[in-house]
Amino acid sequence: MNRNALAVVALVVIVLGGLVYFMYSEHAHETGWSVGPAHAKGLVQPIAFSHRIHVTVRGISCTYCHQFVDTANVAGIPPMETCLACHKTLDTSKLLGDAKIATAAEQVEIDKFMTGAPGVATLKNPDHGVRWLRVYDLVDHVHFPHRVHIWALATRAGKTPGTTCYLCHGDVAKMDRVGQFGGPYTDLIRMGTCLACHAKYRAGTDCVECHK
Amino acid sequence: MDRRDFLKLSGLTASALALGACQDYNARLEAYAVRPEEIVPGMPTYFATACEMCPAACGAMARVLEGRVVKLEGLLDHPVNHGGLCALGQASVQLEYHPDRFYGPDIRTTRGQPGTAYLTLKRTIHAAFAATSRPTKLVDNMKVGVMSFGKPDFKLGDREWADAHAQTAQLWPAAISRLASGLASGRGATLILVGHQIRGHRYSLLARLATVLGAPAPVVVEPFGDEAIRVANAAVYGRPEIPTYDLANSELVILFGDDLFTSGLAPTHYTWGYGAMRRARQDIRGKLIVVGTRFGEAAAVADAFIAVKPGTHGAIAQALLPPASGGISPAAAASLTGSSQDQIEELARLYRTLKPVIALGGTEVAAQTNAVPALTAIAALNVAAGSVNRTGGVLAVAPPPLAGMAPPASASYRVLRDWADKMAAGAIRSLLLVNVDPFMAFPEAYDLRGAMGKVPFIASFSTLPDDGSALADLILPDSTFLERWGDSTPAVGVGAAVGNLIQPPVDPFFAARPVEDVILAAAKQAGHDLGYADGEAYFKAMWAKLAPDISAPGTQSPWVKALRVGGIRRAGNGPDFAAHLPTLAPPEAPAFRGDPATRPFHLVPVRSSRYRNGLGTALPWLQEWGDPMVTGAWGGWVELSPKAAAKLGVSQYDEVKVESDRGSLLLGVVVYPGLPEDAVGIPLNYSRIHGTRYDSAAGGTIWEATQKTDPGRGADVRALIEEVIEPRSGQLAWGSTRVSVTPTGRQVPPGKLVLVSKSVQPQENPALPHAIHREFKVWPIG
Numbered sequence: 001m002n003r004n005a006l007a008v009v010a011l012v013v014i015v016l017g018g019l020v021y022f023m024y025s026e027h028a029h030e031t032g033w034s035v036g037p038a039h040a041k042g043l044v045q046p047i048a049f050s051h052r053i054h055v056t057v058r059g060i061s062c063t064y065c066h067q068f069v070d071t072a073n074v075a076g077i078p079p080m081e082t083c084l085a086c087h088k089t090l091d092t093s094k095l096l097g098d099a100k101i102a103t104a105a106e107q108v109e110i111d112k113f114m115t116g117a118p119g120v121a122t123l124k125n126p127d128h129g130v131r132w133l134r135v136y137d138l139v140d141h142v143h144f145p146h147r148v149h150i151w152a153l154a155t156r157a158g159k160t161p162g163t164t165c166y167l168c169h170g171d172v173a174k175m176d177r178v179g180q181f182g183g184p185y186t187d188l189i190r191m192g193t194c195l196a197c198h199a200k201y202r203a204g205t206d207c208v209e210c211h212k
Numbered sequence: 213m214d215r216r217d218f219l220k221l222s223g224l225t226a227s228a229l230a231l232g233a234c235q236d237y238n239a240r241l242e243a244y245a246v247r248p249e250e251i252v253p254g255m256p257t258y259f260a261t262a263c264e265m266c267p268a269a270c271g272a273m274a275r276v277l278e279g280r281v282v283k284l285e286g287l288l289d290h291p292v293n294h295g296g297l298c299a300l301g302q303a304s305v306q307l308e309y310h311p312d313r314f315y316g317p318d319i320r321t322t323r324g325q326p327g328t329a330y331l332t333l334k335r336t337i338h339a340a341f342a343a344t345s346r347p348t349k350l351v352d353n354m355k356v357g358v359m360s361f362g363k364p365d366f367k368l369g370d371r372e373w374a375d376a377h378a379q380t381a382q383l384w385p386a387a388i389s390r391l392a393s394g395l396a397s398g399r400g401a402t403l404i405l406v407g408h409q410i411r412g413h414r415y416s417l418l419a420r421l422a423t424v425l426g427a428p429a430p431v432v433v434e435p436f437g438d439e440a441i442r443v444a445n446a447a448v449y450g451r452p453e454i455p456t457y458d459l460a461n462s463e464l465v466i467l468f469g470d471d472l473f474t475s476g477l478a479p480t481h482y483t484w485g486y487g488a489m490r491r492a493r494q495d496i497r498g499k500l501i502v503v504g505t506r507f508g509e510a511a512a513v514a515d516a517f518i519a520v521k522p523g524t525h526g527a528i529a530q531a532l533l534p535p536a537s538g539g540i541s542p543a544a545a546a547s548l549t550g551s552s553q554d555q556i557e558e559l560a561r562l563y564r565t566l567k568p569v570i571a572l573g574g575t576e577v578a579a580q581t582n583a584v585p586a587l588t589a590i591a592a593l594n595v596a597a598g599s600v601n602r603t604g605g606v607l608a609v610a611p612p613p614l615a616g617m618a619p620p621a622s623a624s625y626r627v628l629r630d631w632a633d634k635m636a637a638g639a640i641r642s643l644l645l646v647n648v649d650p651f652m653a654f655p656e657a658y659d660l661r662g663a664m665g666k667v668p669f670i671a672s673f674s675t676l677p678d679d680g681s682a683l684a685d686l687i688l689p690d691s692t693f694l695e696r697w698g699d700s701t702p703a704v705g706v707g708a709a710v711g712n713l714i715q716p717p718v719d720p721f722f723a724a725r726p727v728e729d730v731i732l733a734a735a736k737q738a739g740h741d742l743g744y745a746d747g748e749a750y751f752k753a754m755w756a757k758l759a760p761d762i763s764a765p766g767t768q769s770p771w772v773k774a775l776r777v778g779g780i781r782r783a784g785n786g787p788d789f790a791a792h793l794p795t796l797a798p799p800e801a802p803a804f805r806g807d808p809a810t811r812p813f814h815l816v817p818v819r820s821s822r823y824r825n826g827l828g829t830a831l832p833w834l835q836e837w838g839d840p841m842v843t844g845a846w847g848g849w850v851e852l853s854p855k856a857a858a859k860l861g862v863s864q865y866d867e868v869k870v871e872s873d874r875g876s877l878l879l880g881v882v883v884y885p886g887l888p889e890d891a892v893g894i895p896l897n898y899s900r901i902h903g904t905r906y907d908s909a910a911g912g913t914i915w916e917a918t919q920k921t922d923p924g925r926g927a928d929v930r931a932l933i934e935e936v937i938e939p940r941s942g943q944l945a946w947g948s949t950r951v952s953v954t955p956t957g958r959q960v961p962p963g964k965l966v967l968v969s970k971s972v973q974p975q976e977n978p979a980l981p982h983a984i985h986r987e988f989k990v991w992p993i994g
Contacts, residue, residue, distance in 0.1 A: 003216065010219035017226025073254030079244035132241045145254075 042177025043133045048109045055173040062172075063162045070161050073145040077132060135178050136169070136189065141212050156201045167197070251278055260287060260778030262700055262712035263301040264693035266827055267408040267434070267619070268478040269702040269710065270297060271778045274694060274717040281308055281694050281718050286480065287778050291708035293480035299821060301480075303833040307692050308721055310830065312676055312904040314689035316380050316723035317387035323670075324682050324902075329383055336376045337722070380723040388730060390686050392737035394669040398642020400426035403631060405433050407648030408827075409690075410727070412617040412699035412712075413754045417728055417742070418646060424740040431631060434622035435652040435825040436817075436896070438477065440578040440941040442621070444587035448595060449789040452621070453609045456705030456785060457570050459485030460492060461604035464566035465500045466559070468525040468590050469576030470508035474821045477703045486513075499566065501559060503528050504576055506816050506851075506893055507886030509840050518559065520549040522814045522891060522947060523802025525577045526586025529593055530799055531556050532563045537592060538796025548799060550888075568604035569597045575819065579947030582800040584940040589796055600791040608786035609705035616754060617701045617711055626942030628653060636663035643667045646727055647690055649678035651900070652826045655933035655944065657874045673727050676830050682902035689724040691716075696726035697751040699779065705786075713755065713779040805934035806873055806950025815872065815949040816887065817896040817929050818851070829898050829907035838968030839895070842882045845966040848929070850877075851884040851893035852953070859889075860955055865965055867958045870894070872951045875931040880965030892953060894929040896946075 054060050068076035153159040256275045263272040271287030286297035318330035418430045446452035472482045489498035502511040503518045511517040531545035542556040571593035577586050599605030654660045664683050672684035698714035728747030735742050744750040820839050828834040838845045866881045900908050936945040
């Protein structure tokens, strides 16, 4: 290989390497530049929990599971007892035929939860819950209380509490895997996203409104 | 490097970066199996409890977020602190998550060396942390990603934590058996040394253990304590107590020795009282005058500062007393103290005209060989002014709500030394160090290490490593006060009967266990059943003595109410003092150890509000916080007056060797105009030999260099202090050492002396030296 070809290859490697780094690295994730796995195709969770099936097919409300979203700073990840409220009584394996409660693939995921898998709670061993991968993780110096935003949207924009999740989280009801796919205001959650919405609904835009 | 190599290396670097990105960077969220009812994610729960970082017994409110304590604040309407909490209390959260906390019990076959089972546990816990996903928060170097959530010890269920739990489950019974055999072999020759956290019924339980073993009562170790103050108060007020100083309602406070806010036994209480004295009344703004050697934090907010030579505070007090009681003339006092006669006469005028007046002496006075007569003269000022048993004056201490909660008196240095001598003679077979590091109370002039080496069995209950636990055969780490039950009462009068109820807002973070649990189990194994299953049952039984109050059922029962408000408080004071005005002898001159010709400087060990008696040195927030007066952080230094520095030819950051007849230290110079020319100030108890990573020589503080030059010498000002005992109280006269200062010609290594602000340099703040020390620009006042 002559020197020019070598230089071109090296430059390509540098450029591609840099791109890959800035797209996928932890640093990129923390600085908001990432278009990595969390955002591109959703995360592979320990259990392939489908929001689409639970929300769109079964008609379960977001707040049935994320029950603190309008009363606390965080929406809350449901404890296993919330899942068991249905799955303990609905024997999905028996309903697999006619009722079409779960496909065979879905049943595998349910079995992980019901009968045990590494890192997953079971009915027999409920000492710990599922270790979900976190999709949304704001930096520590930003303060984002869910309840304030839910009620602010209700009072200022007339939006019904419990129906405004999509504004930031996108149409989760259609996602099998949740990722930061974006809603009306959000491709990715960045400071500009927050400011645009704050400006639209005349919320404060001082630094200390959001920054600790 | 040619272009080709450059390109190769660039490509290699980019590839490595790209590969480095191939990792799982997502944080994890662990859902509960069953969510505890009281927890709302993101919403804090508050628990009323009490701080145990010092003997003040402040009420505290713990803010708990999803099973972790994240903040401690003062409890509103608490008679001690009235909603305030000092820096030590604020930093106590770091004690909970301290990276050097003992992970669990440690049975050591070689003193100073962790046992193999403990090391295995430590490795397992480290592995469990590593396996518990990326940490969600960082507290210093500690990963706080795991909680036990209402389940004892480690029951998260993951394999790594299950391993740790299994190891812990094996270690504790073995450790308790080891303690039981140590107690059985020691029996009557057992000595129990306790620290300030062992108060109230915790102390009572240990006293019962000592009784059943036939051993002496537990000995309270308080580094550089207050025995001289108590002896003087007994002579004047009739009781050896530190009374309620009603600062809030006084018009004039004369403070001898500058430690109202720093090293007193209730700094938050006195700070509140000072604030109320200044601002709470419509027409009266009380005055504060400080008589002291070093210009400190109280002097900085005082109306006037009268500078005196070390150990001559008592002469100023006697200048205010009538001649019939041993009073001396202002001229004589001025001659003895080195202050001006005008100042003393003006002070006397204020003392006669402003009522009520309070005079109180602090540890700067108590640190001298003439402590008791000087403090007696100071207490006599209150009697002569008619301030005793009077609002705005000096009031008796209210008894605690429960007799068993009475604070135990701390032992004098002479008593401690006698016990150490018995250790050296082989008369102590078993030594329990219960939340105490005895080395903090001893100057290095005494060979405590050698004495403890003669004790066949030593058990330490320390939460964090210290010099005492380094000599132990058995480590039984106590839970922090945020993880266990307890109760306490203040060591000084606060105008109310206070019984703090300490409840555990969180589960143990590591496999620590409360001292009570361990003692009860070990005593049972040794054949002495003390009658309670564990600490919780013990405390509930003790508090049930408030029956019928506390036994009522329901959510409004007094027990629940006590939990809700953090204990029981009843306003009021104790029975009046039968005070009398003593007739004083002429002022006694202080004695100093060291030849003035070769040791020209007085050593002034300085207590600041950061470390106090050395209580907070293990906490990095307190190390990081700049000293309020000289702004020094991380370690120690030597304060020199500008004139002394000029005479020695040294300036800020220069390294000097400070030497007494007992030892030497290499220190960085801070030029501080708040000292006499013939005195040097060094912070007290800021370092250990075997401490945590933040306060030990091995931890890389400034004293690393000192350790290398003076191996085995220690690195604290205790290395310099002479062992001089105040004869009447038995207290260590830790301010009676003379030292020399020799420049080494070097500067301290970079980063080894951290000054947050350089404004203490006189050339940068020309007003400062004129405002203090022998220059009284604010005089006369009022």
